Amino acid sequence: MTTPYPSQELLRTLCKPWLASLSPQHVFRMYTDTSDFYAIEYGDILLLDGKPYLVRHNAKEGRFGLDDDVKFWVKRAIDLQDGQTRIIKLVFFERFTANIGGIPFECFRSPRKEARILDMVRGHPHFMQGFWVLDDRDNVVRIIDIIYGQTLSAMIQDIRADHETYFHRQLPGILDRYIACVEAIAFLHEHGEKHGDIRRDHILVDQDTRLYRWIDFDYNFLHRENIFGYDLFGLGNVLIYIVGKGDVLIQDLHEKNRALFDAIRPEDVNIVFNNRLANLKIGFPYLPKRLNDMLLRFSKGSTVFYDTIGQFLDDLRESRTDLVG
Template identity: 45%
Template sequence: MAPHTTIAGLPEEVARNLREHRVTRSMRRPSRVYTDTTDFTSIDYGDVIAVEDRFFLVTSYTKEGRFGVDEQIKPWVPKAVDLVTMTNYILKLEFRETFDMRLGQFSVTCYRSPDKEARILELVQGRPHFMQGETLVDAAGNLVRVLVPVSGNRLDKIIHSDSSHRDYFFNELPRIFNQFLGCLEGIGFLHRHGFRHGDIRRDHIFVDRDTGLYYWIDFDYDFYLPEKPFALDLFELGNILIYLTARGDYHPREIMADPTMGNAVLRSLGPADFSLLSQNRVVNLQKLFPYIPDSLNNILLHFSTGADVFYESVEEILTDVRQALKQWPG
């Protein structure tokens, strides 16, 4: 079977909606209909993905970039509209990659698993704090995940304001942490069912603009670390706690650029004050912001190179964060 066909065989309603859509009205070539998404790089703006009697018009593409790196288009994650209901979705097509990273003494193999993401989407159906979606199968057996976008913005985009860090810490962070508790509970739910999120990052939490609820997105990464099967998720949760507490990442360059810190603070830092996962990131934030209480700072130090004791479960982190909230200075 050819990977794509013409639009001639489309149902009448689908063909009409395709013709009338702003995307296809502006095109100088006819749309192609893809029933096989294996070669996703050939699928372009204005094409149609036909899967299990559903028809999705590709309207644009999502972008992603590691922090400090220009955003890159992800051709395997198009934005699309259902040509019957005219509902907007995000599609994730099958894309597999593998890479290694370091976690202290361990080398961790990370890889994309569309199958694992499909199982998580089924598991979290109807649960808060998780992006919702379903999985369809194309004519070649590829998994097409149909995701409902969260109407809102990334967590790391909404916590920044003109307020000082002190004002942020005392007046805004307790509310943010209370909402983040739901995200921690969600990862605990995955772990109890034998799943890892696999790619916990601050830009993988979206905040619903209407409800204020926090939602995890992007479940297709997994990792192989049989010695400590959930360790990478736990350390990445630590990264988010550190980022939220500091309202940013603090490396030596940020410290030197901050007129309230500079050389004196930098000289006070030793190797044990930095992150085990991201080794030039400061974890001992109490040295930067002395008003951070021990109850919170001690949580962060579990993720440092100087730690003797590490968290073994999300429940342990939850217990400590809840206790820190009860003892919040005010």
């Protein structure tokens, strides 16, 4: 069934608040088929399930501090019916193999998986919210509410305190909110779903509620032994980042603290990112043993890994009791 196009006159009226220099003769390009997302540009109209959206710009990737990697399949747009800004995720298929501790994971983007999870977590405070529609070519388009706030990594980097002060004053509260965030992933696992791309920049700190909220769960992965294993490694890496008040980089220690660098053994580094320290007690001797033992589960020297998120949560809750505050 073909979606009826709104008139150009109506579109000019609806878009005028956001396009101040709009000509009375301007003709909008309209798309009901989003397959060629590269062709959809600023000022175009997406007509999805009969609703018009004014495209503003492409989203950018913020991973590892790089803010200039444009994601052409993710559009920031104005919902012309209510005036709200939305994130519109178009269909983009990507596939790669990740290797963690010698275990291969075949990873790929799955718009339908993200659509399923959006339905599942509707109303859940620790996940991004939105809905999905099919365009005229049956592409699964996800329409996401914007969460205003920083990434978890940016929030931690903005804390102006030495590590020991951070450990005593900020870390207990941060761990409490992180535990609630991990419980949200447990909710997915209990329902047979996984996040698929757990990273510290996929947790946003909602500026209104201060809750930690998961975004971007369109990655899926295949692994015959433990379908949740990739999520668990991601949670461990986030925990190391939180406890360390950022990454403790081996190269930085080599340049700035040679005595500490010389104490590091090969098995003390992160099992995924070998340029990061996992055995943080070497640098921060006041870390409780149970908490550091958790971090060591994600070190190159570990021979025991978490099989379930329940095991991870149990240890995390017990470790939290060792912190005052």
